[in-house]
Amino acid sequence: MNAPDPNAFSLDINDPEDAELIQYFLTELPDRVDTILAAFTNDDFRELERIAHQLKGAAPGFGFPSIGTEAAKLEQQLKLTSDPSESVETLRSQVDQLVSLCNSYINPS
Amino acid sequence: MSETQPNPYTETSPVVLLVDDSQFVHRLLEARLRSESIVLSSAEDGKAGLEIAQRDEPSLILLDLDMPVMDGFETLRELKEDPRTRDIPVIVLSGMNSSQDKVAAFDLGAIDFVTKPFELTELRARVRSSLRMSELLRMLAQKAHIDGLSGLYNRQYFDEKLSSEFNRTLRHGQSLSIAMIDIDHFKSVNDTYGHPAGDAVISGVANLIMRETRSIDIACRYGGEEFAIIMPETDPNQAQLMCERIRQGCEHLAWSRHPARNITISVGVAGTGNTDTVTITPEGWVEMADKNLYHAKQAGRNRVVTTGLDGTHISLAQAG
Numbered sequence A: 001m002n003a004p005d006p007n008a009f010s011l012d013i014n015d016p017e018d019a020e021l022i023q024y025f026l027t028e029l030p031d032r033v034d035t036i037l038a039a040f041t042n043d044d045f046r047e048l049e050r051i052a053h054q055l056k057g058a059a060p061g062f063g064f065p066s067i068g069t070e071a072a073k074l075e076q077q078l079k080l081t082s083d084p085s086e087s088v089e090t091l092r093s094q095v096d097q098l099v100s101l102c103n104s105y106i107n108p109s
Numbered sequence B: 001m002s003e004t005q006p007n008p009y010t011e012t013s014p015v016v017l018l019v020d021d022s023q024f025v026h027r028l029l030e031a032r033l034r035s036e037s038i039v040l041s042s043a044e045d046g047k048a049g050l051e052i053a054q055r056d057e058p059s060l061i062l063l064d065l066d067m068p069v070m071d072g073f074e075t076l077r078e079l080k081e082d083p084r085t086r087d088i089p090v091i092v093l094s095g096m097n098s099s100q101d102k103v104a105a106f107d108l109g110a111i112d113f114v115t116k117p118f119e120l121t122e123l124r125a126r127v128r129s130s131l132r133m134s135e136l137l138r139m140l141a142q143k144a145h146i147d148g149l150s151g152l153y154n155r156q157y158f159d160e161k162l163s164s165e166f167n168r169t170l171r172h173g174q175s176l177s178i179a180m181i182d183i184d185h186f187k188s189v190n191d192t193y194g195h196p197a198g199d200a201v202i203s204g205v206a207n208l209i210m211r212e213t214r215s216i217d218i219a220c221r222y223g224g225e226e227f228a229i230i231m232p233e234t235d236p237n238q239a240q241l242m243c244e245r246i247r248q249g250c251e252h253l254a255w256s257r258h259p260a261r262n263i264t265i266s267v268g269v270a271g272t273g274n275t276d277t278v279t280i281t282p283e284g285w286v287e288m289a290d291k292n293l294y295h296a297k298q299a300g301r302n303r304v305v306t307t308g309l310d311g312t313h314i315s316l317a318q319a320g
Helices: A016-041 A045-062 A065-080 A084-106 B023-032 B046-056 B072-081 B099-107 B120-143 B155-172 B186-193 B195-212 B236-251 B282-298
Strands: B015-019 B039-043 B060-064 B090-094 B112-115 B176-183 B218-223 B226-232 B265-272 B304-308
Touching: A016 A045, A016 A084, A016 B023, A045 A065, A045 A084, A045 B023, A065 A084, B015 B023, B015 B046, B023 B039, B023 B120, B039 B046, B046 B060, B046 B072, B060 B072, B060 B120, B072 B090, B072 B099, B090 B099, B090 B120, B099 B112, B112 B120, B155 B176, B155 B218, B155 B226, B155 B282, B176 B186, B176 B195, B176 B236, B176 B282, B186 B195, B195 B218, B195 B226, B195 B236, B226 B236, B236 B265, B236 B304, B265 B282, B282 B304
Parallel strands: B015 B039, B015 B060, B060 B090, B090 B112, B265 B304
Antiparallel strands: B176 B226, B176 B265, B218 B226
């Protein structure tokens, strides 16, 4: 289980505009996590790559660069594997990494 | 969470269209470009983006490369092929910092390339810079369409607009009228009072035409002392009234260089109330208006002669 990166918020939570973006991202995140898990379960690797790609591009802008980094790793892995279904275990571990990180923001302990 | 305040729309706020399949990017840029005086419009795929671009002709397009169905390259290619959208600057957004993609995007006509995640200060500056460029291009294009002496559209613009308005009106079966206007005895004004006086007459009549026409009309200096007006959504009766108002207005203009000498105009109008059954070409239409102008001259000048496309004569009494 990854603890949230202490420098995770590259945005200023005290700035109203930044806070609005952080809040929006956190509201949307559970939905994306569900989509990631569903895509992985259904072997829908195209969808998985699409969500990973979007998170990679967007997360840093909302103040979550570590999610962006993990999503980039997942995207990279999907791109490198010609047949992702043959390396499900490697993928599973990367999906788990990303999902746990997201969950640690959604349900901070 | 505070409600998103839409940018107050004013005539001068340029519209920027964002085409991106990610809701996150829409939300992010909506917040981050709020301080710019722009109106952000949005599309979630290339096809919708094309449609909005063709309909609204935004001042700038921010286009994501990596989209499902129709990707950014294909969208960009289509934008650059359509005369309506060809000149709109496009900033390409990409999640990949790939030189190959950059080269391809610039070769397809992109004005700039920005990599995600965005560096926001930089993105804002790039948006501003592209908008400046787009405004300059717009001014330049407009200037190329304006006649220097009269301030009306020039002949070239008239020819362009004639066919596009003609086709558009035909498509919708609307009414359309065309007027040709000529200043009476203009040569004698030049000969008697000199060319500067002649120029003053041309710009005086042009000002009057500009004042008496509506924003939908396309008023041009057709050549020498001749003007032409394309009047969309206007049947020959309405056109007759409008041209009669211009004719009367001209009679009453005061001329500082020759206070004793009035200036009058002759006008020929050809129009129809319903373009559903039109078989004439745009050039034939102008010829018909020109023929009516000739009849106005023959009948003693300082008058408006109007006919429908079928040849029916429109008199002032009918028009009134």
